[in-house]
Amino acid sequence: MVMILLIDKPKGWTSFDVVAKVRGILHEKKVGHAGTLDPNATGLLIVATGADTKKIGELTKNTTKTYEAEIVLGKISSTDDVDGELTQFAQQIVEPQEQEVKQILKNFEGEQMQMPPKYSAIRVNGKKAYELARQGGDVKLEPRKVTIYSIKLQDYKYPVLKITCEVSAGTYIRSIARDLGEKLKTGAYLNELRRTQIGQYSAQKAISLQELQQMQTKEQLPH
Numbered sequence: 585m586v587m588i589l590l591i592d593k594p595k596g597w598t599s600f601d602v603v604a605k606v607r608g609i610l611h612e613k614k615v616g617h618a619g620t621l622d623p624n625a626t627g628l629l630i631v632a633t634g635a636d637t638k639k640i641g642e643l644t645k646n647t648t649k650t651y652e653a654e655i656v657l658g659k660i661s662s663t664d665d666v667d668g669e670l671t672q673f674a675q676q677i678v679e680p681q682e683q684e685v686k687q688i689l690k691n692f693e694g695e696q697m698q699m700p701p702k703y704s705a706i707r708v709n710g711k712k713a714y715e716l717a718r719q720g721g722d723v724k725l726e727p728r729k730v731t732i733y734s735i736k737l738q739d740y741k742y743p744v745l746k747i748t749c750e751v752s753a754g755t756y757i758r759s760i761a762r763d764l765g766e767k768l769k770t771g772a773y774l775n776e777l778r779r780t781q782i783g784q785y786s787a788q789k790a791i792s793l794q795e796l797q798q799m800q801t802k803e804q805l806p807h
Contacts, residue, residue: 586634588643590790593621593629602793606631609797618644619753619782624667627651627779628787647783648733650750654776655761657743661773664701664758673771679742680768688767689735689747692760697727701758730755744775 593602599620607615610633618630618640632640658677661668702725735749749760758774765772780787791799 592790625777650781
């Protein structure tokens with residue numbers, strides 16, 4: 585029997601960590617996930633148990649995803665997010681006005697070619713890009729076609745801005761942060777990220793790993 589679980593991934597956990605934890609809680613060997621989240625990110629992770637876990641990726645293959653993101657201006661990161669090596673973008677930076685930020689964000693909407701972060705799981709010559717990057721290798725990635733359906737500024741007080749965005753599968757929010765910093769001439773990196781929606785699935789209906797453990801203990805999960 586295949587069971588779909590909506591898990592609210594905690595910060596600091598890899599998607600594989602979550603799968604391993606679910607496997608232990610449910611005593612189920614076949615567990616998989618769809619739509620990887622970086623360790624620093626939180627929010628909706630779709631996990632499935634049962635014989636067809638290899639096909640779970642089809643659940644999110646052509647779906648949109650919605651994120652809440654916090655971006656910091658003024659510095660750049662080797663990984664395009666807070667986990668990388670941070671360096672000052674320039675000695676003197678003109679702080680962008682809110683209207684300028686809104687206008688540039690608006691220009692991000694639509695279909696486009698996006699350059700993925702070099703610290704990503706994209707395979708290059710059989711190896712993951714982040715593995716090559718960590719080894720100091722030359723990582724050459726090709727831009728990918730993505731669609732940003734909407735991107736809105738929720739809060740802004742330099743150097744921190746918060747956005748919500750709905751994007752196509754395969755879109756990197758880290759790349760949006762990096763590219764936004766380039767367009768604003770301030771540099772930028774992704775500080776926090778939360779996924780709130782994958783297609784029809786919402787983080788509002790997701791449960792924590794602790795709640796999953798409690799449900800299993802009380803035998804409240806479907807069999």
